[in-house]
Every structure is written in structure tokens, then in C-alpha cells.
Amino acid sequence: MTIHNFSAGPASLPAAVKQQLKSELDNWQNTGTSVMEVSHRSPEFKALMADNEALLRSLLGISDEYAVLLVPGGARLQYAMLPMNLSAPNRKTVYHVNGYWGFLAYQEAQKFSQVVTTTEPPKAPYQPQHSLGDYDAAQIDTDADYFHYTSNETLEGIQWHTLPDSNGLPLCCDMTSDLMTREVNIDDYGIIYASAQKNLGIAGLTLVIVRKDFIGQHDNNIPTLMDYATFEQHNSAYNTPPTFVWYVMYLVLQWYQQQGGIQVMQIRNRAKAQKLYDFIDNSTFYSNRVAPGIRSEVNVPFWLADDGLNEQFLRESSAAGLKALKGHKAVGGMRASIYNAVPMQAVDALIEFMRNFEKQHA
Amino acid sequence: MTIHNFSAGPASLPAAVKQQLKSELDNWQNTGTSVMEVSHRSPEFKALMADNEALLRSLLGISDEYAVLLVPGGARLQYAMLPMNLSAPNRKTVYHVNGYWGFLAYQEAQKFSQVVTTTEPPKAPYQPQHSLGDYDAAQIDTDADYFHYTSNETLEGIQWHTLPDSNGLPLCCDMTSDLMTREVNIDDYGIIYASAQKNLGIAGLTLVIVRKDFIGQHDNNIPTLMDYATFEQHNSAYNTPPTFVWYVMYLVLQWYQQQGGIQVMQIRNRAKAQKLYDFIDNSTFYSNRVAPGIRSEVNVPFWLADDGLNEQFLRESSAAGLKALKGHKAVGGMRASIYNAVPMQAVDALIEFMRNFEKQHA
Structure with a gap:
């Protein structure tokens, strides 16, 4: 896996x-x-x-x-x-x-x-x-x-x-x-x-x-x-x-x-963040609370509509190979950190998991 | 090697x-x-x-x-x-x-x-x-x-x-x-x-x-x-x-x-140091300037009788796989650090090299 x-x-x-x-x-x-x-x-x-x-x-x-x-x-x-x-x-x-x-x-x-x-x-x-x-x-x-x-x-x-x-x-x-x-x-x-x-x-x-x-x-x-x-x-x-x-x-x-240098990193990071935020914004099951103009392109926090599903989300995502998605305890919810070394493939896998999880619980 | x-x-x-x-x-x-x-x-x-x-x-x-x-x-x-x-x-x-x-x-x-x-x-x-x-x-x-x-x-x-x-x-x-x-x-x-x-x-x-x-x-x-x-x-x-x-x-x-713990390390370190100091003390080509009762069991400095041979000693010892023997610039000469991870085999190899080097130059 x-x-x-x-x-x-x-x-x-x-x-x-x-x-x-x-x-x-x-x-x-x-x-x-x-x-x-x-x-x-x-x-x-x-x-x-x-x-x-x-x-x-x-x-x-x-x-x-x-x-x-x-x-x-x-x-x-x-x-x-x-x-x-x-x-x-x-x-x-x-x-x-x-x-x-x-x-x-x-x-x-x-x-x-x-x-x-x-x-x-x-x-x-x-x-x-x-x-x-x-x-x-x-x-x-x-x-x-x-x-x-x-x-x-x-x-x-x-x-x-x-x-x-x-x-x-x-x-x-x-x-x-x-x-x-x-x-x-x-x-x-x-x-x-x-x-x-x-x-x-x-x-x-x-x-x-x-x-x-x-x-x-x-x-x-x-x-x-x-x-x-x-x-x-x-x-x-x-x-x-x-x-x-x-x-x-x-x-x-x-x-x-x-x-190719920092310019290439920037292009990749924007694309990864955009794809993840787009998915979250188009969902009613997940949400991000930050205004679009000031969103982070490297740390994407998101919340499940039902907090009671947090533990199950973390358990199943970890079992699917998607690690360390728990948000900081001061803000709760989830957080995907998508720094330079995290490839688009990882974001795609996360979105696919989130979509399936939503289907089962929405 | x-x-x-x-x-x-x-x-x-x-x-x-x-x-x-x-x-x-x-x-x-x-x-x-x-x-x-x-x-x-x-x-x-x-x-x-x-x-x-x-x-x-x-x-x-x-x-x-x-x-x-x-x-x-x-x-x-x-x-x-x-x-x-x-x-x-x-x-x-x-x-x-x-x-x-x-x-x-x-x-x-x-x-x-x-x-x-x-x-x-x-x-x-x-x-x-x-x-x-x-x-x-x-x-x-x-x-x-x-x-x-x-x-x-x-x-x-x-x-x-x-x-x-x-x-x-x-x-x-x-x-x-x-x-x-x-x-x-x-x-x-x-x-x-x-x-x-x-x-x-x-x-x-x-x-x-x-x-x-x-x-x-x-x-x-x-x-x-x-x-x-x-x-x-x-x-x-x-x-x-x-x-x-x-x-x-x-x-x-x-x-x-x-x-076997620190006691075993101590026994090994004493044996390594003793062997190296004994060789140096029995030589007129190499010397150590520290009184026996206060000698370090982990850092053994030694000097060649002829400082002019230092560079050759370092070059040839390095070529023989014996690395980092140069003494600190404040004291000159050579130094063998024989910490816990350095085996007796390394001390034996060093002594053999030193003996051969002495034979060529004494």
C-alpha cells in the first residue's frame, strides 16, 4: 500500500x-x-x-x-x-x-x-x-x-x-x-x-x-x-x-x-491546494472556515459536518495509508499539510477517500 | 578495505x-x-x-x-x-x-x-x-x-x-x-x-x-x-x-x-587505551607527553619524534584506511580517538601501521 x-x-x-x-x-x-x-x-x-x-x-x-x-x-x-x-x-x-x-x-x-x-x-x-x-x-x-x-x-x-x-x-x-x-x-x-x-x-x-x-x-x-x-x-x-x-x-x-526551482514548487503547491479546496467547497459534508483570499496553500484544515465521525474518519483514513490528518487540538477537525514533498497523487488519494467516506455517511 | x-x-x-x-x-x-x-x-x-x-x-x-x-x-x-x-x-x-x-x-x-x-x-x-x-x-x-x-x-x-x-x-x-x-x-x-x-x-x-x-x-x-x-x-x-x-x-x-552495559564499555576502553599507550611508551619514535595517572582512555594524542614526517604519516595512514588521526591544531601531532564504537581491531590496525611506519623512517 x-x-x-x-x-x-x-x-x-x-x-x-x-x-x-x-x-x-x-x-x-x-x-x-x-x-x-x-x-x-x-x-x-x-x-x-x-x-x-x-x-x-x-x-x-x-x-x-x-x-x-x-x-x-x-x-x-x-x-x-x-x-x-x-x-x-x-x-x-x-x-x-x-x-x-x-x-x-x-x-x-x-x-x-x-x-x-x-x-x-x-x-x-x-x-x-x-x-x-x-x-x-x-x-x-x-x-x-x-x-x-x-x-x-x-x-x-x-x-x-x-x-x-x-x-x-x-x-x-x-x-x-x-x-x-x-x-x-x-x-x-x-x-x-x-x-x-x-x-x-x-x-x-x-x-x-x-x-x-x-x-x-x-x-x-x-x-x-x-x-x-x-x-x-x-x-x-x-x-x-x-x-x-x-x-x-x-x-x-x-x-x-x-x-526546476521554487517557481515549479509554487505551481505544484497552488494546483494541489486548489484541487483540495475546490473539493471541500463543493461538499456540504466537509467545510473550510477560512476566506478564499487568505487560505493557506500548504496547510488545509477541514471539518466534518458531524464531529462525531472524526475518530472514524481518522481510523479509516490511516488504514487507507493516509497518515497524520488529525487537526491541532486548539482548532479541532482535520488538517492536510501538503508541503513540497507531498505529491499531487497524495491529494488525489485523499480526495478519493473523502468522497467515499462522505458517500457512506452523508 | x-x-x-x-x-x-x-x-x-x-x-x-x-x-x-x-x-x-x-x-x-x-x-x-x-x-x-x-x-x-x-x-x-x-x-x-x-x-x-x-x-x-x-x-x-x-x-x-x-x-x-x-x-x-x-x-x-x-x-x-x-x-x-x-x-x-x-x-x-x-x-x-x-x-x-x-x-x-x-x-x-x-x-x-x-x-x-x-x-x-x-x-x-x-x-x-x-x-x-x-x-x-x-x-x-x-x-x-x-x-x-x-x-x-x-x-x-x-x-x-x-x-x-x-x-x-x-x-x-x-x-x-x-x-x-x-x-x-x-x-x-x-x-x-x-x-x-x-x-x-x-x-x-x-x-x-x-x-x-x-x-x-x-x-x-x-x-x-x-x-x-x-x-x-x-x-x-x-x-x-x-x-x-x-x-x-x-x-x-x-x-x-x-x-553488557557501561561496565563492559569501560573494560574494553581500558584495554584499547592500555595497548596503544604501551606501544607508544615502548617506542622512541612516538611519544605521549601526559603522565600515566591522568592519561585519557578515549583520546590518545601522540607525537612523532620528527615533526617533518607528520604529513606523510597522515597521508599514508589515511590511504591504509586509518582516518582522522590529525591532532588538534592547538597541540599539533596526532590523536586517536577511541570511543565506545571504535573496536580493538581498529587499535590493532593503527599499531601495526605505526610499527611499519617507524621501521621505514627510524
């Missing part, structure tokens, strides 16, 4: 990447050993590091004005690193919150900066929203260090398809779930970060693309390994990095290049 | 671990997919997490008075986390420095604590020592929060075979290079930490064994993901952990158990 993995992260890897990984597990680059056992100071691994950065720059169009950093840990560590590096406890930052992850970023930033929100300050526990959130950009304090937002909210299935108005402040964006899935103009941003386990391989590293003039400007006493300057000065290898995670990222980037 | 990898880290994995890893790469635990693509919230991965902790507790004899934490990043992040969690900028800590890594820990701690050293404060750039460093334990300020040292210095090849006298302060130890290689009485320590890429699998996680009453006592405003309490409260999975790194650790621990 073909297995289709709709996990929100750690998520599917391209089949070709898994194949390559397996084929060179015993002997990587003629070292006679696996990549996991090779020093990060070896010529072979240093070449991989350089190639990886070159591929990222080429695929995303990153200019020399930006540093490309790989930081151990996930995006949530960046929720602290960002204000520690770019702001200070006595300075202001602006956070726009329109979903669960944006809320967590806002909460953590309050430890290291005077945080102002664009809308009414959200309260814990965070309640899911279903809009991008209205605010008056002209009211944004231009004295703040940056404007932070989350481009795609994975729980709610909400995505920005335009740039938010930051009233001239540098845009800082958590793109964990949609970087590499569509074209993006890096020059619009001060900083972009994305953890790897959705569209950049496996869990353990976060990619940080940051304007070089933003690095090393702080006067905070921060840990050496939370200072972007450390990563910039040492090519992200000041100490031993998670080498295998880095290696998998490199294989994934090579696959993107072979497939 | 058999390859023997003497890398100081990332280092060799047991051959059986690599075999198992490869065999379940396509279908881990009947999930139909690889462990890399499975959610850290799945029942399968949660079971691995629990089993991993149980194995660590059983292999090392860790009581319920200690928390077992897995923190992303390497030991150098702990150089900051330790004083941030256990001390404060206005409180004292004691650092004993007798090698390169201890010096780096001491440097970083100065950001977050009033650091006192047991000996003359070392200066940058650090110069390699070849002793454990004499100090008067009775002079140690018992008002300090802890006493920090490094049990095994990988560059110099120096190892503590007794406990240092901390004048009653809690012992905090960087055991990155020798945890799991010999028996240790956890109850002697306040905190022990070790990054994974030497004897606990691959790079990307650091094991922290810490007395529970030391957690959450600080009043510092530290990042959520640098607070030991976050890791304790969420079983080290507050956010997405590096799941594959965790999985490899689990395979390595299972292998230790199958082999």
Missing part, C-alpha cells in the same frame, strides 16, 4: 531524497563511512556547507547584503534570538498576531523587548482567529526596531498572499511553514527564518536569512550561541553543528533545483 | 547501529515511513522518548532525584545555560580549568556569573596544559553556586580518574567526551552534561543529567528554550526536537545494553 504522509512537521521528504540518503549511507563522498561520522571540519563536509549556502542563495535569490545562517534548534528559539539580537529590553518592537505561532513569538519577545501589538493585545490561552487581523498601519510607531509577523499559520490554515504594511519598519517574518513553497522577494525583508522540518529536510536546524547590517548591533550580554554574529563569522559552524540535518537539507535543495 | 575512523567527533557509530538504521529507513515501527518524517507527538515517537530515558537511567544508574534532559545544540550552549540556570550575574561560581574545553566553559560563564578560578585565571589564547592543575580546595569559597570542571580534555588527552575536591560545592561536569565510556556515580554530581556526537550517537543533542532541586531556582529572564524547567516539564519536547538525532541515540543505547 502506498503511504501518504500529511504530517504538519516533521513532514514528508521527497522519495528521491530518501533513496539517495539510503544509497550513500555506507560510503559518503568516498570517505568509506557515513556522513554522520565525518568531522564538520573535514574538506568533504566543508564543501557541502559551501554548496548548501550557494544553492539557498540561488534558489531564493538571496543577495550578498544578506547572511545565510543555520542555527540549531527550532523556530521557537528564534522567538528569543530575534529580539535579543535586533532589539533590547528598553527598546520597542511591533508584533502582528493573526494565529497561534505569531502569538507564541509575541509572548517570548516580551522578555527581551517592549512589544507593541498592531491589534488589541492577545491573551493566553490563545484563541484561533480566522482572519489576517485589521490594523491601522499609519499608527505603527516608526521608532520600533522591527515589525514581526507569521506568513503562514499552520493551525488555522491562514496565509499572507501580500506583504503586510509595516509603516516602513523592517519586516521580520517567521516563514517556517511556507519558505521554499512559493516565490518570495528576500529584499522586502529584514529577516526571514524557517525551521527545517517542513520544507528544508528534517528537524534540528533553523534557516535564518538576515540583512548583514542587522547583525552584531546589539549591546545585550547574550550567549555566544544565540548571537547571529557568531554564526555569521563561523559559517554556522562555531561549534559542532547537527551535520546529518544539514546534509538532508542539502539533498532537499538539490532536489528542488533538479525539479 | 576496512575503514577505521578515529575522529574526535562527530565520531564512529557502532556498525550494528548503522545496519539497523539502514534496515528500518523505509518503514520505521510499521509507520510505512522513515522515523525522520514522523511527528514527535505520534505514539511511536513518544514511546521511543520514554524508552530512551528509561535506558539512560538504567545504564547510568540515574535516580529519580535527577532529571534527564535532551537539549538541542552542543555542549557549548551548556556553557551558557549552566550559569544562567544555576547561578546569576551577581552570584559566584567556581571553575577549575585544566584544558581547552574547560577554558571555553570558563570564558562563557563570565557573562552570567562572577567566576572564580581555582588556579591563576587562564588567559586567551589558551595554552595547552599537561597536568590536572594544583589548587588548594580549602580555599574554595563555599558561598559559590557550583564547582565546574571537564572530566576529559580531548585536545590534551588528559582525564580525571578521581573526583576533584570541590570543598563541598555541587560538582558540575562537562563529560562530553567520556560519559558512557566508564562507570560513574551520578549521585556525586549536581549536573553532568555531554553532547551526543561522541558516545551517544550523532551531533545535534546534548544530554543533561541534573538534580531536580537545581531546576527552576533562578530568577533570570532567560529564553524559554534555555530554561532547564522547560525541558523537564515537557519531556524535552516543548517544541519539535531533532527527532532523528534522538532516534540514533536510542539505537546506540540499545547496543550498549546488548553489549
